[in-house]
Amino acid sequence: MNFAEAIDLTIVGKGLMVGLGFIGPAIGIGLIGGSYLKAVGRNPEAAKFFGQALVFVAIVELFGLLAFASTFIVK
Amino acid sequence: MIFSLFNQMAAESGPSIHVAPDAVFRIGDIGITNSILYGWIVSAVIIALLIWAARRITVKPRRGPLQLVEVGVDFISNLVVNAFEDKKVGRKYVPYFVTLFFFILLNTWFGLLPVVGEGFKSGETPLFRPFTGDLNSTFAMAIITMIVVYVASVKESGGIRKYIRHFFVGSPKNPLYFVIGLLEMFTDLTRVISLALRLFLNVAIGEMVIAVFAYLGSFAAPVTALPFMLIEFGVGALQSYIFVILGIMYLAIAVNHSQAHDAEHADHEDLTEDARPETIGASSAQSTRG
Numbered sequence: 001m002n003f004a005e006a007i008d009l010t011i012v013g014k015g016l017m018v019g020l021g022f023i024g025p026a027i028g029i030g031l032i033g034g035s036y037l038k039a040v041g042r043n044p045e046a047a048k049f050f051g052q053a054l055v056f057v058a059i060v061e062l063f064g065l066l067a068f069a070s071t072f073i074v075k
Numbered sequence: 076m077i078f079s080l081f082n083q084m085a086a087e088s089g090p091s092i093h094v095a096p097d098a099v100f101r102i103g104d105i106g107i108t109n110s111i112l113y114g115w116i117v118s119a120v121i122i123a124l125l126i127w128a129a130r131r132i133t134v135k136p137r138r139g140p141l142q143l144v145e146v147g148v149d150f151i152s153n154l155v156v157n158a159f160e161d162k163k164v165g166r167k168y169v170p171y172f173v174t175l176f177f178f179i180l181l182n183t184w185f186g187l188l189p190v191v192g193e194g195f196k197s198g199e200t201p202l203f204r205p206f207t208g209d210l211n212s213t214f215a216m217a218i219i220t221m222i223v224v225y226v227a228s229v230k231e232s233g234g235i236r237k238y239i240r241h242f243f244v245g246s247p248k249n250p251l252y253f254v255i256g257l258l259e260m261f262t263d264l265t266r267v268i269s270l271a272l273r274l275f276l277n278v279a280i281g282e283m284v285i286a287v288f289a290y291l292g293s294f295a296a297p298v299t300a301l302p303f304m305l306i307e308f309g310v311g312a313l314q315s316y317i318f319v320i321l322g323i324m325y326l327a328i329a330v331n332h333s334q335a336h337d338a339e340h341a342d343h344e345d346l347t348e349d350a351r352p353e354t355i356g357a358s359s360a361q362s363t364r365g
Contacts, residue, residue: 051316057315062269065276070096 016070021067028060097200114206158327176319182206183311208278217271220322228329279305
């Protein structure tokens with residue numbers, strides 16, 4: 001059987017999109033967490049910015065979720 | 076959403092995942108989907124709960140479950156009022172954001188009850204679905220929020236021409252600033268989509284995770300799906316807070332920008348001045364409390 005016919009490239013494409021798409025936000029959220037902890041370690045009064053840090057986490061997370069949502073757009 | 080204590084072996088072939096809602100019954104020509112139905116039910120609960128709470132609020136706080144409502148209202152009210160430089164402007168918009176916060180929060184939390192999902196079916200579609208887990212609903216909420224933000228910004232800026240003027244840093248006749256202004260306006264339009272998608276995707280992906288884990292533990296579904304349900308409580312609270320605070324920030328940027336501008340250009344309309352672009356700055360950073 002022809003190799004190209006045996007693989008359904010749509011599913012491979014979707015899998016790659018979701019898998020690679022979540023690398024970025026994961027690194028981004030890790031960086032945000034690291035910066036927050038460094039700032040708190042330096043200056044314990046910075047703990048009041050926890051709400052702001054979570055806002056940035058949600059903004060970054062959106063791009064990961066968009067990668068997942070585009071699997072429904074790709075036929 | 077498959078986590079249902081009544082129907083443990085619900086999925087024969089795989090976790091049942093619904094992304095688009097299905098119509099449960101029709102009124103005239105419009106199909107009422109299961110998410111709209113659940114949205115009505117939860118809205119009735121919210122209205123009853125908050126009217127009951129409003130009747131029993133006293134000036135001096137008393138112990139009891141009413142303190143939860145007070146905590147929620149106080150939290151959002153402080154956020155809104157502290158985001159604006161002029162407190163009177165902030166107080167005008169408190170009711171909308173507090174209502175929005177409670178609406179999104181309770182809709183998402185009610186979507187985790189075992190009633191939702193495959194347990195109760197009407198025909199072959201689930202009878203209930205969380206209202207915020209439906210892209211139509213979150214898109215409607217985002218559109219209404221941005222309409223409130225636009226109308227309020229235009230009103231506080233004092234006219235549409237002055238509002239559009241605030242997108243342009245410096246003179247609009249300069250081609251670079253013109254393009255930057257157009258990009259800023261385009262970013263404003265993408266905020267609607269980002270608000271809607273963020274809320275919908277977080278709730279829908281949470282549903283799917285619970286569905287997958289309930290399918291994996293076929294007879295022990297309540298045990299395997301329970302940690303993810305608890306995570307979803309946290310995600311629901313966080314996403315409702317983020318929706319509200321992003322709406323507040325969009326409103327505060329336009330309104331504070333206009334007030335700072337008015338203070339600078341009170342005497343002369345100098346369009347060729349090289350102004351520094353205003354950023355969000357410290358006024359939003361102080362709006363959060365630990």
